[in-house]
Amino acid sequence: MRLPPSRFHEIRAVIDAYDRRSANFTIHLWPCSHPDLHRYLVDECKVLEVIQIRALMRSLDPAKLICPDMNRFRILEVKDVPRFVESKIRAWQIHPNFKNQLIESTYFLLNDSRHETLIVEEGGDIVGGVSSFQVADQAYLRGAFVVPERRKEGLYADLMRARSYRLANVHQVRVEVAMTQPKTSTPQFLKQGFTEIAIVPVFARIPNPWVSL
Secondary structure: OOOOHHHHHHHHHHHHHHHHOOOOOEEEOOOOOOOOHHHHHHHHOOOEEEEEEEEEEEEOOHHHOOOOOHHHOEEOOHHHHHHHHHHHHHHHOEOHHHHHHHHHHHHHHHOOOOEEEEEEEEOOEEEEEEEEEEEOOEEEEEEEEEOHHHOOOOHHHHHHHHHHHHHHHOOOOOEEEEEEOOOOHHHHHHHOOOEEEEEEEEEEOOOOOEOOO
């Protein structure tokens, strides 16, 4: 639903609630949003546009997917959350102010049956992970990472293949959507057959949720 200007104050109320808690937040502005909403967020809500991410999409055909070695991966559990978040912060170079928010949101999503996270664990360390959120026969990528010391070994691509195979064959997903960073993950997804469908500005209260992009 496209929010009209007469209801922009509802967004301001949510932002004010986060401010009262001294909590960080991000806002993703889709192309279908009202054209005046960008100016409202900047001028009235005093939030900053920190990055423009890419929305990508591809269709899934189970018959065409290569079955990876699924023994390398397992589903994230409650006991894994602190280590999972630490690895994600290190991999994405996320601002430390977001740590508690990430831990809280990860615990919350574990209680949602539509959400699932695959992880790779080696020697007690979580070295990679990928999360998705399913709605009907569509799945939305909520984040994928590989820690710096394990990059350029094919692990990221293996995570994507494992995620797609499980979504298609276990959850009957037929469409994948991913929100990606143009300098890092976007090229990886385009190589795997995704198509760009939108450029999405991201707004935040702090100057930048990522230390380095």
